[in-house]
Each structure stands twice: as structure tokens, then as C-alpha cells.
Amino acid sequence: MALRAAAAQDGFDLRPFSSFRDFHTQARIWRRKFLLEKPIFDQSGAPIDGGSLTEEERVWAILGYSALPGGSRHHWGTEIDVVDGVAVDAGAPVDLLPHETAPGGVFSELHVWLGEHLTKFGFHRPYDQWRGGMFAEPWHLSFSEVSEAALSALEPEMIAEALRNAALPGGPVVLRLLPTIWERHIQNVAAPINASSAQSDW
Template identity: 40%
Template sequence: MTKTASTLERAAMGQDESALAPLGEGVYLHGDVIEPYRALVKAAQAQGFELSIASGYRSFARQLAIFNAKARGERAVLNDAGDTVAMDTLSDLDKLWAILRFSALPGTSRHHWGTDMDVFDRAAMPAEYQLQLTPAECCRGGVFAKLHEWLDDYLPGSLFFRPYRVDAGAVAPERWHLSYAPTALEFSKQLSPERLARVLAAADIELKNVVLENIPTIYQRYVCV
């Protein structure tokens, strides 16, 4: 990565797309990740899997739209059991924690970097199957269980890893979320509570007051993982 500091800072927040490259089907990844990802796909293919990306790069604007829709009640917020949270019964602070369990705050999503991706096994999907990206799909008996069992063995010897492998009490585990470590590490160095607060203060974000009041906690619990 040879970008200037200011470009890296903006890219870390999902506000600069100059380092992205198209992968096909509307999916973009950081240019440094394209070939390693293709090698991962080839290794999976040799085992009978059709490893595919459901979500790659996601901009700040897109993450903001998702967050705002959930905060306004226009998009469902789910709990760990997969049930819809009754957001209208919660305080603004509890609304924030409920959203952040499964959706990153704009400016904090690893998808901003183009280094992270949500994957699935296209070959394992029955006809008309609707992809959900839920724990049930990835666990024993789930439609993508075999892919993830293979990844359990393959990832430790590769440069990809699962950043949300375990439940630390904040971000929910996501076995389907993979990250390319070398490039992701460079982006993670660009983040800070102060930079995040500055970007969000200038954004048209719902729950802005409670978000800004809790930046240190958000950063510690949901970013430094």
C-alpha cells in the first residue's frame, strides 16, 4: 500500500475507493486482496466448494444508510435468537447497542477497507434458497457447515482469518466474515476514537448525540477486537 496518509485515513472510513478493484457481480475488493482471494477460491474449489462473496467492499454512505434505517425502525434489528427487537420500547442507548450487535457503526466497518468479505458456498445452496448469513447456516447441519469446517482447517495456514470468530460480548460471532490480514492491519492503524468522532459529527446519522457521547466505549468494545 503506497497511498498517502490522508487517502488511507479516508479509505479506512469507507470514503475513498481509489484502491478498489472489481471482482465481478458488483463486488469490489482492495486491489491487494484480489489475487489472494482468487487463490482461496481455487483451494476451496479443489475440495468441491464454490466459495463466493455475499458482501465485499461497503462504503461509509452505504453503512450509514443501513444504520439509519435500523435506528428509524425501517429495517429489522435482530437479537441473538434471530427475533426482531422491539426498538420502540428501548432507550436511545439500548437502541445503539442492539444495532451494533450485528451492524457496524459507519466508519468502523471492516467492509470499508475492501479487505473483508462475507462468504458462502454457492454450490451448497438448494434451488430458490435465500441466503441469510446466520449462525445456523454455518453450524453443524447448516447448509454451509462443510465449507466452514474446511475453513477451520485451512485458515490458520493462510493470510485470511475470522475477525469475529468468538463472542466477546459486543459484536456477534460471524463465521462467514473473512479478512485478509496484511492489508487489513494497515487500515486498522488509521483508526482512532478522535477521527471516528470527527467523521460522525459531520454525518447525518441517527442517534447522533448518544453515538458521540459513547465513542470511547464503542471504540473499545466494537472496533478494537
């Protein structure tokens, strides 16, 4: 709320587009993408022809923008995907894709503002840039103190157990790939920038 109030002072309506998601909700997103009922996007935000992919290729394609159920940071209650309500109320559709946050995009000014201010309010961007796993998601903000504790507490076996009980499409492939997904998509994220040490550098 403090971050939202500060954004409002500078003319932005910082609004959550998506926040807490439980395992069941993430599994529904996964199922619809794996069964090609919802589009899968590549790193540039262009839709992929999922029908031409093997099951394993489809898993990797989905994981660019959608976390594995059980491995989503949105399960923790610490993550929000944000938009600028000023642009949304003016009619901008929300895709959460790069064209919105790139220079000239509908949310680009909000994201420049966030880059200058979010650390002071205890947030960071875990998907600040592509690191070989999740694509860059500047709209995805994380409340650092609590999410760092959650990330430390998470173990791959917890995810495997949830997946074994879920009858997820592609589940056997996912379980085989889980050690790589764990390293590449769950552990391989940006750490918070320490606000006080950042200030002392000035």
C-alpha cells in the same frame, strides 16, 4: 482467488456476499435499522422489538451485527462476508445469521473447511466468537496483513469527525458512547493466527 480455487477443489463455491462498503452505504444500513425499517437481530438470530428500546439500547442492539459507520472493517477493502454458492444456487436464502453456520446449517460444511484452510491463505476471522461486542460472525473473513495495518492506523477521532458530518439518526448518542464502542466493538477482535508459527507447533 487462491482461497476460492482451493475451496472449489473440495466442492465449495466460495462466493462473496458482501465486500467493500463505503461510509455512505454503512450509514444507510444504520439509518434503516435505527428507524426500524429493517429488523435488528439478537445474538441467537431472533428479531428484536426495537420499538420498545431507548435510543441507547437501540444503538447497542444494532451494533451486535452491524458496525458503526466509520468503524466498519468493510470500509477497508480487506473484508468479505462469504457464502457457499452451491447452496445458494440450490435455493438457500442468505440471512448471514447463526442458523446457516451452525452444525446442520446450509453453510456449515463450508465453515468447517474454512476453519481448516483460511489461515494458509492469509485470512482470519476477526469475529470468531462473541467477545462482549460484535456477535460471532464466522462468515466474515479478513485479509490479515492489510487489515491489521488498517486497524492500527484507525483512530477514534477519525470516526467521530465522520459521524459529526453525517447527521446520522442517533448520532449524538453514538458520539457519547464512542469511547466504549471503540473498545468493545472495534478493538476487541480476534488477531490473526500466524500461519508459519502455527505450522511449527506441529
